[in-house]
Amino acid sequence: MDYILPETNLVQIKTMEKLGNNGLFVIEPLSPGYGVTLGNSLRRVLLSSLEGAAITSVKIDGATHEFATLPGVREDVVEIILNLKSLRFRMHTDEPVTMKLSVKGPKEVKAGDFDKNSSCEVVDGEAFIASVGKTGKLSLEVVVERGRGYVPVERRRDEKMPLGTIAVDSVFTPVKKIHYEVENTRVGGMTNFDKLTLEIATDGSIDPEQALEKASGILVEHLSLMQKAFTSEEPVLALKVKKAKKEPKEEVEAPVEEKKTVKKPAKKTK
Numbered sequence: 367m368d369y370i371l372p373e374t375n376l377v378q379i380k381t382m383e384k385l386g387n388n389g390l391f392v393i394e395p396l397s398p399g400y401g402v403t404l405g406n407s408l409r410r411v412l413l414s415s416l417e418g419a420a421i422t423s424v425k426i427d428g429a430t431h432e433f434a435t436l437p438g439v440r441e442d443v444v445e446i447i448l449n450l451k452s453l454r455f456r457m458h459t460d461e462p463v464t465m466k467l468s469v470k471g472p473k474e475v476k477a478g479d480f481d482k483n484s485s486c487e488v489v490d491g492e493a494f495i496a497s498v499g500k501t502g503k504l505s506l507e508v509v510v511e512r513g514r515g516y517v518p519v520e521r522r523r524d525e526k527m528p529l530g531t532i533a534v535d536s537v538f539t540p541v542k543k544i545h546y547e548v549e550n551t552r553v554g555g556m557t558n559f560d561k562l563t564l565e566i567a568t569d570g571s572i573d574p575e576q577a578l579e580k581a582s583g584i585l586v587e588h589l590s591l592m593q594k595a596f597t598s599e600e601p602v603l604a605l606k607v608k609k610a611k612k613e614p615k616e617e618v619e620a621p622v623e624e625k626k627t628v629k630k631p632a633k634k635t636k
Contacts, residue, residue, distance in 0.1 A: 389574030394561040401548030401560030409544045411581040418540035419455040425531045427505040438502020454489040454569040468505040471498035489570040513538035543567035
């Protein structure tokens, strides 16, 4: 079967539905089989490669470790940290940002109680953090950083942390859910082209349409690198040694050259 490529002006990306942080997109027509190819590739990139912001460390006044309890606060430190880790942020800088919070009870402490910061903002100000009683007080600060994917706390064991600072697991990916479906679609008299439907849900720090656009760009960049590697004519690392003559003579090594080549797989012989 011959490879079928739809005309460029026929391929469209349509926004079928957009509600809050959820978006439904349709891409069609695609070459037969490419609905799954692109759908799976975009899904992996959306979940692993988009940059997001998350808390990387927490410091709570009166708590020297994560198993401590605070007077006048209903939640223990473990619960408070879990609530803090679920917060989502929108950053306007590439540098780490320290966000501070200090409240007295009685009060339901929420994400909106963090001090305002021009470099970083909380996506959902109503997100719950802790319950502080009449005699209680909660003062804490968190460090928010940019990153990709999931970074476990074990990777930060070697980092020097100030006394009382607790490192936490960080989920940077701004995409919460991605689902895709592939159906047949008609182009002229042919009905075997693919129609790719993508459902994307984000954490609110990025628009679903922006997420799809960025994921597509990342995918194209990596494929372009592969294409350039195949067409590159730069020299390859090679080491040549002059053949020795019959009479004993010291062998001389030729200069080392840099080169890149792509080896073709050897043909099988029967």
